[in-house]
Amino acid sequence: MTAFFSFISGILFDIRLVDYLRRNRTIQEDHCQDLGYDGLAVLSTPEVWYYAMKLTEHVRVERSKSLYIGMQYQPEAGALLWDDDARPRSDSPFRSNPPSADATFRYTRLTPAADMRIDRGDNRKMALCGNHKNTASESWGRTVQGELVTSDRKVLDQRKLFSYPECALLCGMTLDCRAAEFNFDLLTCTLIGEYTGSGNMANPDVTTYIRTTF
């Protein structure tokens, strides 16, 4: 378990670019399923998001194309959700935040400018296909010695773990995790969600993992 740092790999994220225009979102989603994917790609974590930005860079930047991705308004939930039912993280890169979607204006596209916009889904666009039960197997971030200095923090979880790498990986597997503090003395891993504040304070017992954000 050493691959935590800004490392881009095509193997760990199984998403596929469909770089031709099909009629609409429904037809693109069906096409993804014909290719063996669960549907359109779910880009719910910063790690998969940056991978998708690399994968689509040429079609977005050189060809100014938008792509359908796997997020839509779910009337039963009354909310915009990723197609694996995950709720988008608060720092998700929407063009206008919070996004406004409803039962007719319900789908999402990735724009040439690398943000997300709500879309009717009724016209021709490219697509990203993916599986919805991805288990994260890597996390991107950096390591700082000491604990975070925060004025406001949301603790998501705290548990006993034996090593810092396990703590960093657990953060990467937790959608809302932004940072994780590992205490070598107590062997505790604290997962932190949204926080305000910056910098870190020397504490020889604690190493902090700062996860990449959107």
Ligand SMILES: *[C@@H]1O[C@H](CO)[C@@H](O)[C@H](O)[C@H]1NC(C)=O
């Ligand atoms: C896409 O086109 C098909 C066939 O014309 C239609 O059944 C479907 O409702 C359309 N989907 C959207 C989102 O417009």
